[in-house]
Amino acid sequence: MRGKKMLKTLLMLAGLLILIVVMYFAVNLWRLCTFRIGKTLYIDVVDADAEYLEYIYSMRNNSLQSDPNAKLNLLDKKVFVRLIKYMKKNDLKICDGKYVIPQTSTFKELIEILDFEENKNVNNPIP
Numbered sequence: 001m002r003g004k005k006m007l008k009t010l011l012m013l014a015g016l017l018i019l020i021v022v023m024y025f026a027v028n029l030w031r032l033c034t035f036r037i038g039k040t041l042y043i044d045v046v047d048a049d050a051e052y053l054e055y056i057y058s059m060r061n062n063s064l065q066s067d068p069n070a071k072l073n074l075l076d077k078k079v080f081v082r083l084i085k086y087m088k089k090n091d092l093k094i095c096d097g098k099y100v101i102p103q104t105s106t107f108k109e110l111i112e113i114l115d116f117e118e119n120k121n122v123n124n125p126i127p
Contacts, residue, residue, distance in 0.1 A: 043101060075101070086111070093116065
């Protein structure tokens with residue numbers, strides 16, 4: 001009787017130990033998969049609306065990039081495209097100024113870093 005109880009306790013402890021080891025490896029694997037490495041981008045923005053960012057994005061594969069803000073192409077493609085869509089949808093442009101952007105920024109981080117203003121350069125006829 002006593003041996004069965006001890007065996008049951010040992011099996012529970014072994015199961016708990018296995019669970020702890022599996023969780024340890026799962027957490028480390030998750031940390032490894034979400035680890036981001038990148039440069040810090042220093043950008044001086046002047047009159048950057050969605051069309052300008054689309055132009056920069058279209059130059060993504062061009063090796064001769066004369067635009068000083070072409071560094072924006074170093075951002076993740078999905079984040080950059082989402083930024084352009086966000087600016088178009090809300091009719092925004094990036095405020096003039098100097099920005100320091102980590103290359104590994106997520107969309108939310110990028111929105112917090114950049115300052116936006118309403119795009120007033122809309123080609124509407126004067127009434």
